[in-house]
Amino acid sequence: MKKVCIALVLLFAGQTLRAQTDTSSADAVMSSLTAEEKPEDVIASFKATRLIFSQTTETVKKHNLNFLVTHRFGDIAGSEGGGSTLFGLDNSSDIFIGFEYGLTDNLDLQFGRSKYEQLIEAGFKYAVLHQKADGSMPFSLALAGKMGLKPYSVNTDVFDDYTNRINYMAQAIIARKFSSKLSVLISPTFVRNNLPFPFIDGNEKDYVAISAAARYKITKRFGLVVDYAHPFSSFRNNSTNPKFYDPLGVGFEVETGGHVFTLNFSNAKAISEMNYLSDTESSWGKGQYRLGFTISRMFDLGPKHNKNKKQSNY
């Protein structure tokens, strides 16, 4: 009897042991299943394709169309500001209307027109590298290229050679999302103006610039943005009349579903890279800063799978 009892105890012990190995093996099976997953791309480093001045590493996704309206008002203070112009709201330094269309998830085409220099521009942005969640790729890289045309008529012969109306911009955008709140980008940029801009003796056709910008989210849909650029141009650094200043903008962005609004203050008057990098003659110190905003609206033009034909707000 005693022996049988021992045998039974052993048996039960064996059964519980087996149950335990079952549990652990079920867990082990689950962890082996989930371990097969590949590292994910870090998404949404930025909410929009632009910050204040800078292009971000975000591209417009396939079959999506981004519609941009960007505005820079007149000087808030200084000789052109003050109450008589309602702190610059009566004036518009620049207005930009742009479209960006996603050919693939990584490549978009861009088209836009500025009031400043009446610049018509066409270009692309290509997302080359994506930051990975596991750190195997620590940053994202996008390349942007643009060509701009100044179509206005002049009384001089500077545009007799039609190619003098053409300007180019090439940019590498390197960005890292440090946390869900903080994203930072640095963009080396090459600009060529076939006719030096502004057209002053000694100004260069070609120069290199660097931009640095950051976004810090306060809430999920509200973030602070800062954007800065410096052209490495001996002409611009040394010129005293006119004097050139580095563009610096601060502001915030709000996302409301399909829209991203950016409200900012900046000394740069112009919106296109070829304009604000080449020709920022206004200074924060002299009150020559202005209110600006960008409205960015994403439309999904992809094939509709949804049976319910409700009006889309995305």
Add this chain to the structure above:
Amino acid sequence: MKHLLILLALTSSLLGQQATPALYVSKNAAITLYSNAPMEDIEGASTDGKSVYNASTGELAFNVAIRSFKFQKSLMQEHFNENYMESDKYPQASFKGTIAEKPDVTVNGSYPVTATGVLEVHGVKQQRTIKGKINVNNGKVTMTSEFMVKCADHKIEIPKLVFQKIAETLKITVTANYTAYNKNPTK
């Protein structure tokens, strides 16, 4: 002698149990979520859910990567991950529990089952009892379930200042096809 016979019977029943595979796995469980929103219905679907079911103990585990959910619109997908689910902080949703009924998965049939356990979504654990069904058809084991998840239960915030919102309650459907787990797969 009598005791010995019982012992033998017990041992043989144990051995018999060991012969049938107890663990079933599903590597591509289909999980969908559906939100009936005022402006537009939002649907997301993943075919990348993982599940392990122990038919002898009734233990059931589900795991799905939030990033594996695909949406019709890329911006929806981004907002789902970035604003609602915070998938960088909470990359997985999971369920871990037990099926009370433990139907015999070697016999064809359709068995209503009830799973009790912990549902973890957005890093928040909730004790849940979820109804579903196990279908067995010639050795093929399929589990289906449909249940609701309240965003508030899992601290998923629905903002006021957003034109496009998700509904306060999401409908989740799960379809998992299981295969017997082979510890040493011979390829």
